[in-house]
Amino acid sequence: MAITVNRKPLSFWEKLYLPAIVGGLKVTTKHAWGTLFQGKRVTMQYPEQKWTVPAGYRGAPYLVKDQDNNTKCVSCQLCEFVCPPKAIRITPPGDSGLKADRPNAEKMPLEFEINMLRCIYCGLCQEVCPEEAIFLRNDWSHLGASREELIYNKEKLLALGGVSPGIQKWKHKLEEAKEQENFPVKI
Amino acid sequence: MDWNFIIFSLVKIAIVVGVVQGLVAYSVLAERKISAWIQDRVGPNRAAPPFAKYIPILGPLLTRWGMFQPLADGLKFMFKEDFTPAGVKKIYFWLAPALSVIPAMLTVAVIPFGSTLGHQKMVIADLNVGILYTFGIVSMGVYGIVLAGYAANSKYPFFGGIRSSAQMISYEISMGMSVIPVLLIVGNLNLGRIIGWQATNGWLVMYAPLAFIIFMVASFAETNRTPFDLPEAETELVGGYHTEYSSMKFALFFLAEYSNMVASSAMMVTLFFGGWTLPFWGLNHPAQSIAMGLAQILVFLLKMCFFMVVFIWVRWMFPRFRYDQLMDLGWRRFIPLALVNILITAVWLWMRS
Numbered sequence: 001m002a003i004t005v006n007r008k009p010l011s012f013w014e015k016l017y018l019p020a021i022v023g024g025l026k027v028t029t030k031h032a033w034g035t036l037f038q039g040k041r042v043t044m045q046y047p048e049q050k051w052t053v054p055a056g057y058r059g060a061p062y063l064v065k066d067q068d069n070n071t072k073c074v075s076c077q078l079c080e081f082v083c084p085p086k087a088i089r090i091t092p093p094g095d096s097g098l099k100a101d102r103p104n105a106e107k108m109p110l111e112f113e114i115n116m117l118r119c120i121y122c123g124l125c126q127e128v129c130p131e132e133a134i135f136l137r138n139d140w141s142h143l144g145a146s147r148e149e150l151i152y153n154k155e156k157l158l159a160l161g162g163v164s165p166g167i168q169k170w171k172h173k174l175e176e177a178k179e180q181e182n183f184p185v186k187i
Numbered sequence: 188m189d190w191n192f193i194i195f196s197l198v199k200i201a202i203v204v205g206v207v208q209g210l211v212a213y214s215v216l217a218e219r220k221i222s223a224w225i226q227d228r229v230g231p232n233r234a235a236p237p238f239a240k241y242i243p244i245l246g247p248l249l250t251r252w253g254m255f256q257p258l259a260d261g262l263k264f265m266f267k268e269d270f271t272p273a274g275v276k277k278i279y280f281w282l283a284p285a286l287s288v289i290p291a292m293l294t295v296a297v298i299p300f301g302s303t304l305g306h307q308k309m310v311i312a313d314l315n316v317g318i319l320y321t322f323g324i325v326s327m328g329v330y331g332i333v334l335a336g337y338a339a340n341s342k343y344p345f346f347g348g349i350r351s352s353a354q355m356i357s358y359e360i361s362m363g364m365s366v367i368p369v370l371l372i373v374g375n376l377n378l379g380r381i382i383g384w385q386a387t388n389g390w391l392v393m394y395a396p397l398a399f400i401i402f403m404v405a406s407f408a409e410t411n412r413t414p415f416d417l418p419e420a421e422t423e424l425v426g427g428y429h430t431e432y433s434s435m436k437f438a439l440f441f442l443a444e445y446s447n448m449v450a451s452s453a454m455m456v457t458l459f460f461g462g463w464t465l466p467f468w469g470l471n472h473p474a475q476s477i478a479m480g481l482a483q484i485l486v487f488l489l490k491m492c493f494f495m496v497v498f499i500w501v502r503w504m505f506p507r508f509r510y511d512q513l514m515d516l517g518w519r520r521f522i523p524l525a526l527v528n529i530l531i532t533a534v535w536l537w538m539r540s
Binding site for chain 2: 020021024025027028031032034035036040041042043045
């Protein structure tokens with residue numbers, strides 16, 4: 001059964017549209033006054049003023065270094081595998097003889113590319129990374145004059161990513177291993 | 188052949204058309220700025236020619252006020268592709284924009300925008316049937332819109348055209364009737380004489396306030412402005428009668444709308460607010476010197492700009508009427524009201540004489 005909405009017939013005063021007109025005048029004047037003279041603006045002047053993102057914002061994925069300025073990525077290629085839009089391309093060291101630049105890591109990528117035009121900022125790479133080497137940082141705006149410019153390589157990603165204050169997994173393992181050497185702890 | 192008359196008329200036409208075009212361009216800017224302020228935004232403040240930043244202080248200031256935006260808009264319209272859709276009726280499609288601009292520009296011809304400058308009357312055509320001419324020309328404006336809707340051969344523009352024809356014809360009646368009290372009081376159709384009468388007896392809005400209100404609302408409807416912008420209701424009709432138009436042809440419709448606004452503001456000022464007169468500083472009499480003549484033109488322009496702002500303000504204040512409400516308001520409220528107003532004025536004048 002159809003529901004009948006009970007609509008009150010308009011009173012004479014309302015039929016004149018005058019209260020509505022006065023109300024409209026009041027609202028628009030208030031807003032115009034506020035914008036003009038009190039600086040109550042809701043818009044942001046974009047290129048000059050930029051939005052500061054909240055903590056935990058999922059922006060562009062960048063590679064990070066550890067406290068000792070070493071590359072954390074070990075070229076396991078899990079992120080490349082998991083990336084839904086296939087934005088990540090890793091070239092493993094292979095036979096190039098490139099050694100990892102930190103102790104106890106077996107390898108690091110020869111080249112690491114993220115195509116920012118393909119990236120969908122899903123954060124799966126960050127989630128899957130066993131080394132905590134890739135993080136979604138705050139950047140939400142990428143500018144470039146060509147498509148090639150927006151494929152970020154390893155140097156660029158590392159430079160943009162900065163240092164992660166997170167764990168140094170292998171350093172910890174190394175210390176454990178060293179402790180193992182003089183195992184029977186002398187008391 | 189009076190060469191003096193021809194040359195001065197041509198000069199006046201050139202200046203008036205130029206001023207109206209400029210007003211149109213900058214009223215678009217005003218529209219955008221005022222809408223922005225009402226909606227807590229800033230409005231256009233970026234567009235600037237490359238040399239603007241080398242002008243100290245003034246350059247950045249003008250840029251911030253968006254003063255170069257109309258130039259950019261005009262340039263954009265010029266360089267856009269002028270696309271003619273396959274299914275349109277070509278002749279009418281090309282004719283319609285012209286038909287809507289020409290009446291809009293013609294209306295300004297009879298409006299006295301100042302008293303005298305030197306020995307020249309500041310009106311292009313000092314017709315004795317000024318008001319009748321205006322109404323005749325204004326009612327031609329509907330053809331442009333109807334033709335545009337018809338020529339586009341597409342359903343939404345067609346709806347727009349149909350709506351506009353019904354709306355404009357209905358409101359023309361109440362508009363015409365609303366002016367009759369003015370004519371009764373003044374006893375002359377010449378717009379210059381009407382202003383002269385107002386200079387001695389006070390503005391007509393005090394004698395016929397109801398006529399003014401009806402005239403104003405009807406002119407909102409005539410110019411297809413909110414709350415009566417049904418012919419170009421974007422939310423319902425994609426774009427309205429100009430949906431299929433692009434580039435300069437679309438710009439011409441824009442021009443026509445804003446020229447109509449200018450024309451009806453000028454009419455309101457002339458008919459009800461004393462035209463170029465002000466009751467003080469001796470601005471009430473036809474000017475003796477050039478400076479006074481210029482001051483009176485300025486007064487007229489300022490009054491007109493005030494009504495332009497009202498037009499714009501109203502657009503960002505009210506929602507659109509539903510179609511039946513629009514018709515109801517036009518036929519069942521304003522026409523009887525205008526008739527009663529004529530009667531009251533006539534009786535009042537009869538009692539006084």
